[in-house]
Amino acid sequence: MKDKQQCIEEGGWDNCSSPMEFLLLGMGNVPSLQAPLFLLSLIIYSATMVANMLIVVLVVADRHLHTPMYFFLGNLSSLETCYSSTILPRLLASFLTGDSTISAHGCMAQFYFFASFAVSECYLLAMMSYDRYLAICQPLLYASLMTWKVSLQLAAASWLVGLLISTVVTSFLSHLRFCGPSVIDHFFCDFTPLLELACSDTRLVTLLVSIIAVLDTVFPFVFTLASYVCIIAAILRILSSVGRQKAFSTCSSHLTVVTVFYGTLIIVYLMPRTPQLRQLNKVFSFFYTVLTPLVNPLIYSLRNREVRAALRKGLSRQAGFLGGV
Numbered sequence: 001m002k003d004k005q006q007c008i009e010e011g012g013w014d015n016c017s018s019p020m021e022f023l024l025l026g027m028g029n030v031p032s033l034q035a036p037l038f039l040l041s042l043i044i045y046s047a048t049m050v051a052n053m054l055i056v057v058l059v060v061a062d063r064h065l066h067t068p069m070y071f072f073l074g075n076l077s078s079l080e081t082c083y084s085s086t087i088l089p090r091l092l093a094s095f096l097t098g099d100s101t102i103s104a105h106g107c108m109a110q111f112y113f114f115a116s117f118a119v120s121e122c123y124l125l126a127m128m129s130y131d132r133y134l135a136i137c138q139p140l141l142y143a144s145l146m147t148w149k150v151s152l153q154l155a156a157a158s159w160l161v162g163l164l165i166s167t168v169v170t171s172f173l174s175h176l177r178f179c180g181p182s183v184i185d186h187f188f189c190d191f192t193p194l195l196e197l198a199c200s201d202t203r204l205v206t207l208l209v210s211i212i213a214v215l216d217t218v219f220p221f222v223f224t225l226a227s228y229v230c231i232i233a234a235i236l237r238i239l240s241s242v243g244r245q246k247a248f249s250t251c252s253s254h255l256t257v258v259t260v261f262y263g264t265l266i267i268v269y270l271m272p273r274t275p276q277l278r279q280l281n282k283v284f285s286f287f288y289t290v291l292t293p294l295v296n297p298l299i300y301s302l303r304n305r306e307v308r309a310a311l312r313k314g315l316s317r318q319a320g321f322l323g324g325v
Contacts, residue, residue, distance in 0.1 A: 022107050024100045026187045038095035045088040051297035052077040062310040068151040072128045075155045080293035083117040087188045107189040112170040119216040120162030125258050126220035127154040129227040132251040137234045165216050172205040253300045264288035
């Protein structure tokens, strides 16, 4: 395949054809680690799907969880299910078959869905923080402000914004010309590793993504941060220690999820992609793309009293049904 210098010498970028497929280097080409990594990824994916689908079933089935807060939680678990399914099945297949190639169209499709769900999660976490802000800082107005109609609109907007922004970015990215070695030094098709392979002018798409990053990451993060500053200030004004503890318990799970998600996200995209740090970048990417969807339902089930109660009720009901049979 022609490299960038050959393309220039032979008359410009038009003589360069983009590759039909890419090679994903993954976590490293160590044959002895393929089987353990396959088993680990399979366990994580299975546990992620079961845990998140269980949260969705509990939110739908238990009438005590039919509130805006748990409606958003059900949406978050649905999003995490989709999020994991854009990366892990392809990763599992590469471990199992040893084939790490992915078609150019498949790569763009994977990036499109990954980016869409990542942006939607940023906005959905912001909507959840707004819900907690109203519940704690405006308790008398909560029922009138956070109606079911408003909840549906906020959740739908989170999903739609992700789809819209991802469509714009993927459209620009797919029009770039790729030449040189078609090797992606990552375990999935992410924006920066793909941009490194482009041999056409990337200034426009880089500028576009920089602007969009403010809208899809910085804005929801600042909004979430501002909401929690108000929430913590309101909690500290509560005179009763029992009241403070109860108020904090309603948002501690969400605050933990936000910290984990944005903490790893910031590290991944602000860390320089130098040869020495690329493996570390992959480790943090693995954490926020693969482990975070598993950690989130565990955090909510372990720290949220109502979710635990709904789970116990569901398990006892199922045990009673099986015992009756």
